[in-house]
Amino acid sequence: MVLIRLVNMCMQFGLDHSDVDKIEQSFVHWVEVFERIYFQGNPGRARISTMPIHALLHLAQDIHNMGPLWVYWCFVMEHFCGSLPPAVKSRKHPETNLANRLRDLAQNSQIELIYQLHDTM
Numbered sequence: 001m002v003l004i005r006l007v008n009m010c011m012q013f014g015l016d017h018s019d020v021d022k023i024e025q026s027f028v029h030w031v032e033v034f035e036r037i038y039f040q041g042n043p044g045r046a047r048i049s050t051m052p053i054h055a056l057l058h059l060a061q062d063i064h065n066m067g068p069l070w071v072y073w074c075f076v077m078e079h080f081c082g083s084l085p086p087a088v089k090s091r092k093h094p095e096t097n098l099a100n101r102l103r104d105l106a107q108n109s110q111i112e113l114i115y116q117l118h119d120t121m
Contacts, residue, residue: 002030010059010069017064024060031056 006026009019031053039045059069066072087101088094112118 002026006030006056010063010073013068013070015063015068020060020063023063027056027059 006023009015009023009026012019015023034053035041063069069075084098084101088097090097
């Protein structure tokens with residue numbers, strides 16, 4: 001839950017320096033807790049400390065250098081692309097399924113904006 005909150009903080013449209021500093025401190029704390037629970041200082045468990053876990057320590061500096069993550073972070077697009085294949089049910093016309101999925105996502109987005117439901121959906 002904490003990791004999700006931190007990633008959501010990184011994805012905000014506007015971040016000031018104090019927000020980024022808080023993000024950095026929070027990720028350092030999260031990684032320390034993760035390593036204490038899973039790595040346990042045991043070199044035999046080093047494979048648990050993966051590159052993505054280590055990369056979390058650099059997100060705040062990346063935000064300082066390049067701006068909010070939503071501008072350039074591949075995870076967002078990869079997550080979106082990963083949500084599309086389950087929508088394809090037809091072998092004959094997969095493009096229709098994809099078009100319908102994209103339309104539904106756009107409509108839901110507009111409903112959230114119009115009715116200010118972004119915190120409830």
